[in-house]
Amino acid sequence: MAETLEAPAEEEKPKILVLAQREITDQNFAQVLLEKIGGFRVALARSADDVIHRLQLGPDLILIDPHIEGNFMRAMELLRRMPKLNHVGIAVLSGDQTGVKKCVGKGFNGYILKPYTPELLLSSVWKILDSVPPLPKDGGPANLDIEIDKIEGLPTLPTVYAQVEELCKNPDVDADELAKVIETDPSITMKMLKLSNSAFFGFNREIKSIRDAVALLGNVTVQNAVLSISIFEALKDQDQSAGLDKKEFWKHSASVGSIVRFITNKMKIDREESFTSGILHDIGKVILDGLFAEFYAGVIKTVKEKKQHILQAEELALGLTHNKLGQELAESWGLPPRLIEAISYHHNPKRAELDSELVSLVHIADAIARNLDSGSGGDPYVPCIQKFALEQLAISAEDIIEWEEDILKALDKDMAFLSAIA
Ligand SMILES: [Fe+2]
Ligand SMILES: [Fe+2]
Numbered sequence: 001m002a003e004t005l006e007a008p009a010e011e012e013k014p015k016i017l018v019l020a021q022r023e024i025t026d027q028n029f030a031q032v033l034l035e036k037i038g039g040f041r042v043a044l045a046r047s048a049d050d051v052i053h054r055l056q057l058g059p060d061l062i063l064i065d066p067h068i069e070g071n072f073m074r075a076m077e078l079l080r081r082m083p084k085l086n087h088v089g090i091a092v093l094s095g096d097q098t099g100v101k102k103c104v105g106k107g108f109n110g111y112i113l114k115p116y117t118p119e120l121l122l123s124s125v126w127k128i129l130d131s132v133p134p135l136p137k138d139g140g141p142a143n144l145d146i147e148i149d150k151i152e153g154l155p156t157l158p159t160v161y162a163q164v165e166e167l168c169k170n171p172d173v174d175a176d177e178l179a180k181v182i183e184t185d186p187s188i189t190m191k192m193l194k195l196s197n198s199a200f201f202g203f204n205r206e207i208k209s210i211r212d213a214v215a216l217l218g219n220v221t222v223q224n225a226v227l228s229i230s231i232f233e234a235l236k237d238q239d240q241s242a243g244l245d246k247k248e249f250w251k252h253s254a255s256v257g258s259i260v261r262f263i264t265n266k267m268k269i270d271r272e273e274s275f276t277s278g279i280l281h282d283i284g285k286v287i288l289d290g291l292f293a294e295f296y297a298g299v300i301k302t303v304k305e306k307k308q309h310i311l312q313a314e315e316l317a318l319g320l321t322h323n324k325l326g327q328e329l330a331e332s333w334g335l336p337p338r339l340i341e342a343i344s345y346h347h348n349p350k351r352a353e354l355d356s357e358l359v360s361l362v363h364i365a366d367a368i369a370r371n372l373d374s375g376s377g378g379d380p381y382v383p384c385i386q387k388f389a390l391e392q393l394a395i396s397a398e399d400i401i402e403w404e405e406d407i408l409k410a411l412d413k414d415m416a417f418l419s420a421i422a
Contacts, residue, residue, distance in 0.1 A: 014039055014040055014041045015040050015041070015060040015061065015129060016040070016041045016042075016043065016057055016058065016059040016060050016061075017034055017040045017041070017042050017043070017059060017060065017061050017062070017063060017125070018042075018043050018044075018045055018051060018054045018055075018057070018059045018061070018062040018063070018064075019031055019034065019042050019043070019044055019045070019063050019093075020044075020045040020046065020047075020048075020050065020051050020062065020063065020064045020065060020068050021063075021065045021068065021093065022065045022067045022068050022069070023065075026065070026114070027044060027046075030063070030093065030121065031044065033118050033121055033122065034121070034122070034125070037118060037122060038121075038122045038125065040125075043057050043059065045068070046068065046069060047068055047069040047070040048068060048069065048070030048071050048072045048074065048075035048294065049070050049075070049294050049295065049298070050070075051064065051068075051072075051075050051079075052075055052078065052079070052295055052298075052317070055079070055088070059088055060088065060089060060129060060132070061088065061089040061090070061091060061109075061125065061128060061129055061132070062079075062088060062089065062090045062091070063091055063092075063093040063112070063125070064076075064090065064091070064092060064093065065092070065093055065094045066092060066094055066096065066099040066100070066102065066103065067094070067096065067099065070294055071292075071293075071294060073102075073106070073152070074291060074292050074294075074295070075295070076090060076103075076106065076107060076108070077107075077151055077152075077291075077292075078292060078295060078318050078319060078320070079319075080107040087132065088132070089109045089110075089128055089129060089131075089132035090107065090108050090109055091108060091109055091110045091111055091112060091124075091125075091128045092108060092110075092111040092112070093111070093112045093114070094111070094113070094114060095113065095114035095115065097113065100113065109128050109131055109132050110124070110127070110128040110131065112124045112125075112128075151291065153290075153291060154287070154291070154329065154332075155234040155235055155238075155287070155290070155329075156234060156333075157230045157231070157233075157234050157333050158185055158187075158188060158230050158233050158234065159185075160181060160182060160184060160185040160188055160226065160230070161226055161227055161230040161333075162334060163181045163184075164178065164181055164182065164222075164223055164226045165223065165227075165334065165336075167181060168219050168220065168223045171219070173219055175211060175214040175215055175219075176211060178214050178219060178222065179209070179210040179211040179213075179214050182210045182222075182226060183210055187233060188226060188229050188230065188233065189210055191229045191232075191233075191420060191421045192210060192213060192222070192225060192226065192229060193207065193208075193209075193210065193213065194420040194421070195225055195229070195417065195420040195421055196212075196213040196216070196217065196225075198416040198417065198419070198420040199413050199416040200413070200414055200416040200417040200420065201217065202413070203216065218272075220272040220273075221272050223272075224272055224273050224275065224276040225276075227276050227280075227335070228257075228275070228276050228279045228280075228417075228421065229421050231279060231280065231283065232421050232422055235286060235290070238286065238289075238290045241289050241290070241293040241296070241297065242293065242294075242297040243289045243293055243296035243297035243299070243300045243378070244285060244286060244289040244296065244300065244378050245376060245378075246286070248375050248376035249282070249285065249286060249375065249376065249377065249378065250375070250418055250422060251374060251375030251376075251415070251418065252282070252369055252370075252374065252375030252376055252377045253278055253279050253280075253281065253282055253283075253375070253377075254275075254278065254279060254375070254414065254415060254417055254418050255278070255365075255369035255372070255374035255375050255411055255414075256277075256278030256279075256281055256282075256362060256365045256366050256369050257274065257275035257276065257277065257278025257279050257365075257414070257417070258275065258278065258407075258410055258411050258414035258415075258417075259278070259364075259365035259368050259369055259407055259410070259411070260274040260275065260277055260278050260361045260362060260365045261274040261275050261278075261410070261414065262403070262406070262407050262410045263361055263364065263365065263393065263395070263403075264361065266403065267393060267394075267395070269357070269393075271358070271361075273336070273338065273339060273358070274361065275414075275417070276339065277339055277342045277358055277361070277362050278362065278365060280326070280330065280335075280339055280342070280343055281326075281342055281343055281346045281362045281366065282322055282326070282346075282377055283322075283326045283329065283330070283343060284321070284322030284323055284324065284325040284326025284327070284329065284343065285310075285322040285326075285377065285378055287322075287325055287326065287329055288314065288318065288320065288322055288325055292318060295317060295318055296318070298317055299313045299314050299317045299318065299378075300378050300379075302316075302317065303378065303379045304379070304380065307381075309379070309381070310322070310377070310378060310379040311323070311347060313379075323343060323344050323345070323346065323347060324344070326343040326344070327340055327343050327344040330343050337354055338354055338355045338358055339358075341353070341354050341355055341358070341359055342355075342358050342359050342361075342362045345359045345363075346359060346362040346363050346366055347363070347383070348386075349363045349386060349388055349389045349392070350386065350388045356388075356392050357392050357393065359389075360388070360389035360390075360392040360393055361389075361393065363385065363386065363389045364385050364389050364390070364393070364395075364400070366383065367382060367383050367384070367385045368400060368407065370382045370383070372404070372407065372408065372411070374411055385397070385400075
């Protein structure tokens, strides 16, 4: 018979609260009440970024004013996605009723409206603490994390991409029909023409229409080019942040695309999506940086100062990695499953199930691009190429060294891609 073990009585430790208020007088008043009368341990935070840093203390509850400095809703979204921290209670402490209303249904455990009496503050805090689900015994995440589609401000792809994707499901799609759909988006049309006439494709005659481009390039290449252009269209309004250097980032992504294309040509592998896989592989970084700019800047800083792997720094600071967010976003955009897999596992190609060849190509190209210093993915380290990836493609480290000069030439030519579409 299974023995029932009684859990040892929990030590009476004071609960830890993070108190983030905009006004210093409000902050001091609440702190005194919570510490002196309530017996809580209180850590103060003055900005959204500060709140994220205080999480290292393992707080039981965060009392937050929506008007604190920085992007407070973003901080909450991050918190709710962090597997080890999403059981932490979050309550709004504010005098602004409209601000409080905005937080309803966004993963908050309660609110306390100002002005309050000391009794009301303390009884509300205890009530909220009691309502927070406990940390699961297995240490796993509480079931509270926010789904990707609930994150506000995620970029959307131009509608033309979905139409092109749908049409191209039929391999015999009529070129006129495909061209007509693309031409409904003037910006994509212009970029597609510019790209078709660039050194990237290297035709020796002018391509004057989309119909012409489809006839020369073929449906699948056009579909992939439309996807890459759509990605740039979706992200074009993102400002330069203190975190990721966007110009260097896109150069890194295009370099990975170019190297994947080089290897597939060299190995005579038929891969129309080769360049696009490179453009997409680190997309999660640009999204993390765009959505959580003030937090992602901290990730980049940690990576450089503490020489941490970017995945580890992202996980620790945001509870979310660029490959995971990239994967979720690509799924929500309905991208082809092979490309989604290349995004998910480019740091760990062994995990690929659908197409380990494409994932391995991106993995290898990522390391080569870093080694050749072509752009920057936000961290200066050259990862080791996994043996598994080399085996998938039957190439050796010697092959890569031998190809270096030709890869540099290909990179030079392929950067025409960026000038045509960015
Ligand atoms: Fe990556
Ligand atoms: Fe990368």
